[in-house]
Amino acid sequence: MRYSLAGLDCPNCAAKIERELRKVNGLENVTVNFNTLSVEMPEMLAEEARAVIKRVEPEVKLQKYESLRALSQPEEMEEHNNLGVIIGAGILFVVGLIFNESLHNTPFSWAEYAVLMPAYLLVGGPVIAAAFKKLVSGQFFDENFLMTIATGGAIAIHQLPEAVGVMLFYAVGEYLQDRAVDRSRRSIAALMNIQPEYANLKDNGGMRQVRPEEVEVGQIIIIKPGEKVPLDGEIIEGVSFVDTSALTGESVPRKVEQGEKILSGMINGQGLLTVMVAKPFKDSSVARILELVEKASERKAPTEQFITRFANYYTPIVVAAAALIAIVPPLLLPGATFSEWIYRALVLLVISCPCALVVSIPLGYFGGIGAASKNGILVKGANYIDALGGLDTVVFDKTGTLTKGVFRVTEIVSKNSIAPEELLAAAAGAEIYSNHPIAQSIGAAYKEKTGNEITADQVQDYREIPAHGIKAAVNGRQVLAGNDRLMHKENIVHDDCDVAGTIVYVAIDGVYAGYLIISDELKPDAKEAISRLKQLGIRKTVMLTGDDQSVAEKVSRELGIDAYFAELLPEDKVQMLEELEKEIKDRSKQKLVFVGDGINDAPVITRADIGVAMGGLGSDAVIEAADVVLMEDAPSKLARAVEISRRTGSIVRQNIYVALAVKAFFILLGTFGVASIWEAVFADVGVTLLAVLNASRTLQHGKGPVVAGQN
Helix, strand or coil, rough: EECCCCCCCHHHHHHHHHHCCCCCCCCCCCCEECCCCCECCCHCCCCCCCHHHHCCCCCCCECCCCCHHHHHHHHHHHHHHHHHHHHHHHHHHHHHHHHHHHHCCCCCCCHHHHHHHHHHHHHHHHHHHHHHHHHHHCCCHHHHHHHHHHHHHHHCCCHHHHHHHHHHHHHHHHHHHHHHHHHHHHHHHHCCCCCCCEEEEEEEEEEEEEHHHHHCCEEEEECCCCCCCCCEEEECCCCEEEEEEHHHHHCCCEEEECCCEEECCEECCCEEEEEEEECCHHHHHHHHHHHHHHHCCCCCCHHHHHHHHHHHHHHHHHHHHHHHHHHHHHCCCCCCCCHHHHHHHHHHHHCCHHHHHHHHHHHHHHHHHHHHHHHHHEEEEEEEEHHHHEEEEEECCCCCCEECCCEEEEEEEEEECCCHHHHHHHHHHHHHCCCHHHHHHHHHHHHHHHHCCCCCCHHEEEEEEEECCEEEEHHHCEEEEEEEHHHHHCCCCCCCCCCCEEEEEEEEEEEEEEEEECCCCCCCHHHHHHHHHCCCCCCCCEEECCHHHHHHHHHHHHHHHEEEEECCCCCHHHHHHHHHHHCCCCCCEEEEEEEEHHHHHHHHHHHEEEEEEEECCCCCHHHHHEEEEEEECCCCHHHHHHHHHHHHHHHHHHHHHHHHHHHHHHHHHCCCCCHHHHHHHHHHHHHHHEEEEHHHHHCCCCCCCCCCCCC
């Protein structure tokens, strides 16, 4: 079950909660998602988890999951309250500075302390209280504890204005940081603003508005012009154009009419549509997309995992270094004073919090996931965002992936005195039970030519021969329909055809009857997809297909694919994928992706480093098997996914380098007594704020320049 973590506003705290929860038996693999303020766990362990969270973070409450949008609403009131406290403390601070300046020769003036101490407690009180609670639970290396020690030390060495200023600046920085994080979360929520608020349910001759969750399968809903489609279903009346951009990232409206499927999250155009509901809301397209995106960042990227581990060691090391700086130099260096070196140690304490890294990195990945979703690309985890940036080899299925998969019979060639109509009827009968597009095209051609359909009672002894074809009795005659291998297997003497298209050979009663030529069309953006991938520095593109050698060669040549392998069985595709993996030099960084269009590609999709499903939005099985789902049948979306991945990775690395460089610089300045606590606070809070704002750039999803290689 999924739970919300209300009151969680610190990334370091999220990491601590996750670490402590994993010590509970049954929660060893739990992940706390700071981006969506959520955690998933068995309901039976919820009470035990609450006890752990209360001990680690008393202010955080575990409650039934709410959406990202719902969680952000109560925080707005708290933000206003915090701002009022900061303004009040700021006014007192200015007055205190005036007293301090006018009475600089009497540093212990009661007037100065009477004004500055209330200001300190006003902004520092919550920090001190939180530090005390953490101290009781044995958590010494918390940012609240560090700030309390640092400012308390400043007061002890008679630097009251500086102590108040630091706490005030810290409060301002935390306020701005929280606002930036919340704004990023709201932006991500806005990217996913596809959830319908109501459905118009047709009921007792009338119509009433209900929540989509209340509508049952088989009920009828009305979708008015301009409304969001609330549930997946089939149109039973009406014609309209729908905006699919929220699902596919494409703004070109698509025509829908009676008998066609319509998916939740689409926006109806000018027509009135009557729809029979096919799935409950929890299984609808929009619900699955929202769940996938919100849960995606639970699969952490290697960079996130490293930073979490790094933070566990970084802060204690800096605290230990600060203690040594405070004690050792005054004892060893002539003329060194404890007050001077304690002050330098306090500078180190202030900048020791790794928040800039811990908050901005997961936020950056989450923004990348949101931007990909807006482009019609569902990425199931931050780890796959990372992996997409390091693609070395891209392997495509052919039919339905690079080609439309919409086949039609373009030629009927009959042999041995068999009439073309007789040949077509035999083939249509043999393929009656097959759902393959080629089989359906033969049935459609027979219906178009004769106006009739082959019925099930005309076909007996139906048997599918895997990777060969069909054997069946059609109207009492034994029919074979399939590829060249089937003819050889059954010892049928036949033509050796070399034509552009898929060949279906037919034999009737053991005699070669001729063949059908089935043609498929390339997808409009297939050539662009290959070209863009090569511009992005992908080393090798490969096509795997069960189709004939001649067809595969023709498609490969037209698209500019580097290599192709034809006439493959499903298990052959897996074996070929493993061979292609051996060609990759650095398996730790360079990845292989397989792109397929259906559940028949599931074994290969699962075996690849990254499995990509094309247009698999309507298939639960494909969504389950794939790591990335392209919600539109457009192979060029893969290149867009790589661009988003590399942009996200670049921004994450910028945050790491800048945060570490600035902190190292100020640690050095503080150690030599050049930097004051003011600069230290900037190094901590200021850099965190800058990193969060930089991370929010991953939400931008406009098409950027194509970059060769990995950034």
